[in-house]
Ligand SMILES: Nc1nc2c(ncn2[C@@H]2O[C@H](COP(=O)(O)OP(=O)(O)OP(=O)(O)O)[C@@H](O)[C@H]2O)c(=O)[nH]1
């Protein structure tokens with residue numbers, strides 16, 4: 001057990017891509033945690049998808065031994081993701097720390113998640129060390145950015161450190177500052193133990209592995225434990241730390257961060273945010289837990305092959321073991337058969353889950369256009385949550401439809417304020433506040449329907465501000481809206497998977513674009529395929545995919561029957577990417593591409 | 601065998617052909633290679649012709665007993681690049697080895713520019729009964745675009761000379777939908793073909809085959825065939841041919857009563873045939889097999905006393921049943937449903953085809969009523985799982 005005065009726990013937080021994981025690399029290197037041989041770029045991003053996309057998806061804790069001039073310290077570092085979809089990972093990580101390194105790309109300056117994450121850290125009462133990164137870049141403007149960051153935190157610009165996570169410059173001074181400026185944890189080693197479960201993952205061999213932060217007391221291998229919220233009483237089969245190798249230890253004491261393995265195999269039995277204590281030495285009450293992450297968007301996932309439904313269920317269950325934010329419930333579509341309606345934190349999260357299902361579980365999936373969760377007030381006074389457009393009650397059965405709003409915070413260079421405000425206006429935004437963080441940088445806060453923000457807005461914001469504006473948002477209640485359900489009929493039959501809930505003012509344009517887009521995507525068939533977009537019984541757009549006239553190999557093949565059959569067999573394979581909807585063959589990407597209709 | 605005046609699309613004729621036996625002889629030589637062609641051909645190669653004839657004769661000598669034959673076809677390449685006497689020698693070798701029925705069809709492909717009275721007379725006297733002339737078009741600009749060496753009048757003359765020499769059946773091949781063609785040249789071509797003394801008309805949609813000069817040009821941005829245009833041209837030709845007394849009996853083939861091509865009927869009835877020469881495909885004892893495509897390899901193998909076969913394929917019972925339906929449905933007479941047909945009708949694909957009016961069940965037969973969508977049917981047949 002380590003003397004608490006020799007421990008420092010901190011998260012690295014930043015806007016996406018400002019260099020958190022790269023900075024973690026340098027810290028691992030300079031403290032000797034990894035040999036040069038084991039080192040690779042963003043070594044803590046261990047998932048394939050993280051490495052391919054160059055982003056962090058899951059927070060990762062690691063323990064470092066740092067030799068300071070006055071002796072050795074144990075540093076527990078948590079690298080966090082920067083993308084807004086995963087901001088709940090940041091709050092979880094912060095709850096396990098006394099300090100945070102707020103990293104800011106010196107060539108970009110303060111961006112939306114810089115601000116959002118800085119505020120989160122301050123709310124958690126953490127000591128924040130502001131650090132400029134990428135000072136090696138010619139475009140870096142450290143003096144200006146230091147002013148900006150200092151402004152956000154109410155700090156002296158002199159106290160803003162400067163590093164290059166690429167070259168390692170300044171990282172030594174940063175390690176020193178961590179020891180000096182961050183408070184050591186406190187906690188009585190003899191008190192009944194209290195450890196916060198701030199993350200968990202599922203290991204096929206070992207079952208559920210929890211990441212824990214000890215606040216008081218000790219937990220040793222062999223202890224009989226108690227989870228204070230669920231009441232489970234498993235044994236501590238193993239406790240240890242990640243360096244980043246897995247290193248079992250005899251016990252974890254106050255201030256320490258490590259892992260805990262119990263006999264529990266079912267992830268649902270251990271909740272992230274729960275407090276671990278000893279069954280025979282119970283703490284008085286649990287630590288403040290977490291709010292469960294709430295899905296922001298829902299989309300239907302359907303196996304292309306009907307037989308794969310059970311495999312999809314198993315795969316989703318397994319994924320959920322390491323992704324508490326993923327929710328799903330069975331859904332039946334007349335067009336697509338049996339599948340699951342899944343809830344995601346955002347479009348990136350959705351894309352990642354889908355990609356993992358297809359790659360790691362070898363499934364072939366059709367995804368329907370995402371939708372947010374609406375609420376319908378029923379005529380009988382009740383209220384239902386609507387995760388899928390098909391579930392929206394008919395106008396006769398409801399008195400109102402409420403839609404989720406977010407508080408959107410946009411940071412933009414002052415030159416673009418007008419453009420951004422106009423864009424927000426177009427997306428039904430209402431201004432909350434506007435504030436100059438510096439003469440060049442403006443913070444806009446708007447109340448905007450979530451649906452507007454999630455679909456298309458971000459890309460438009462980026463393109464209209466040449467990439468300079470950034471966005472952060474958080475849920476901000478529900479409000480009544482004038483919403484309708486737009487349906488699509490193929491060949492006269494409604495196709496539920498194409499339905500969308502949409503604001504009345506937008507229904508016409510959306511319907512027309514959707515019909516046009518489907519006409520482009522649906523290949524010509526043996527007969528004309530009429531496409532109609534309708535609200536209720538009113539058809540608002542109409543297109544036709546003309547029947548194809550010729551699809552035959554009308555050539556002389558001599559006696560070569562084999563060749564012709566093989567040619568046809570190859571074409572048959574192409575058909576697999578098609579889904580039969582009634583009598584119409586629809587390419588799988590048509591279902592998701594409905595999403596892109598809104599983009600200019 | 602075809603009864604004298606049988607309708608080309610008669611079901612009993614179509615089905616009877618399953619029991620016939622055929623032989624195919626491939627002659628790979630051409631004056632030059634047409635830009636759209638991907639058959640096993642060689643341009644020029646005059647020095648190899650003598651060796652080739654000897655090799656084919658040797659290959660015939662190596663064949664297992666088979667026959668007697670009801671249909672013989674010489675194709676290419678360009679059979680008429682060989683001397684008539686050589687073609688006749690090969691035909692006699694086939695007759696000696698397998699026997700050829702009296703009244704059998706003995707057909708050859710010919711290019712109009714090679715055809716003349718002495719050739720026609722020698723071939724007719726030697727036993728050939730049918731000639732298929734590669735007219736392709738009756739428009740000079742289109743012929744040039746297709747890389748052809750003859751002129752429209754060569755085809756007219758060749759048909760007449762074939763008739764004069766006593767050929768009982770004369771076909772012309774037309775290609776439609778090539779970039780240089782327009783409605784007028786196509787309509788004029790069909791009329792010109794029908795004005796000749798032919799009893800059979802093959803109309804082929806220009807197909808861009810991989811590896812051909814045409815395919816390279818199209819990939820580089822040159823215009824290629826357009827499916828909708830080809831559909832319109834096809835329909836026009838079928839109407840004209842019907843008005844002239846021709847009956848369409850397969851997707852691309854029409855004939856006057858009594859003039860359906862026996863070798864074609866045999867192929868679509870899944871009948872069996874021997875085959876000789878480069879790249880030739882045979883179908884014997886339920887297995888399909890093919891020869892090496894390259895002339896040099898073919899010559900080497902045969903001259904070393906070895907069979908020139910390079911590959912083969914044996915389908916299981918379900919596969920053969922699917923193949924039977926696949927081939928049979930190309931015919932206007934359609935096919936008896938059998939196991940594959942029943943399965944097709946019961947499948948969602950089959951129901952969709954019926955609903956779209958592409959597939960019909962009529963008089964105990966399955967028939968493709970919209971032949972231009974035939975591949976929709978073929979893919980549905982191939983998608984069946986008859987083992988399950
Ligand atoms: N020139 C330069 N590039 C850097 C520096 N630090 C990071 N980068 C680059 O910036 C990009 C993003 O770095 P990451 O470390 O993945 O950023 P991150 O903040 O962890 O990103 P997320 O986890 O997705 O939020 C990578 O291409 C890094 O190589 C630096 O100091 N100088």
Ligand SMILES: C[S@@+](CC[C@H](N)C(=O)[O-])C[C@H]1O[C@@H](n2cnc3c(N)ncnc32)[C@H](O)[C@@H]1O
Nearest residue numbers: 555556636676677678709734773804805806807
């Ligand atoms: C074996 S080929 C060649 C016969 C002969 N050498 C000739 O060219 O006239 C038989 C017929 O197939 C047709 N054909 C060849 N290549 C084709 C292609 N790429 N597309 C459509 N038809 C083709 C032509 O009509 C040709 O007459």
Ligand code: SF4
Nearest residue numbers: 630633634637676677
């Ligand atoms: S189309 Fe006929 S002439 Fe032209 S290359 Fe092919 S086989 Fe030879």
Ligand SMILES: [Mg+2]
Nearest residue numbers: 020021055056
């Ligand atoms: Mg990262």
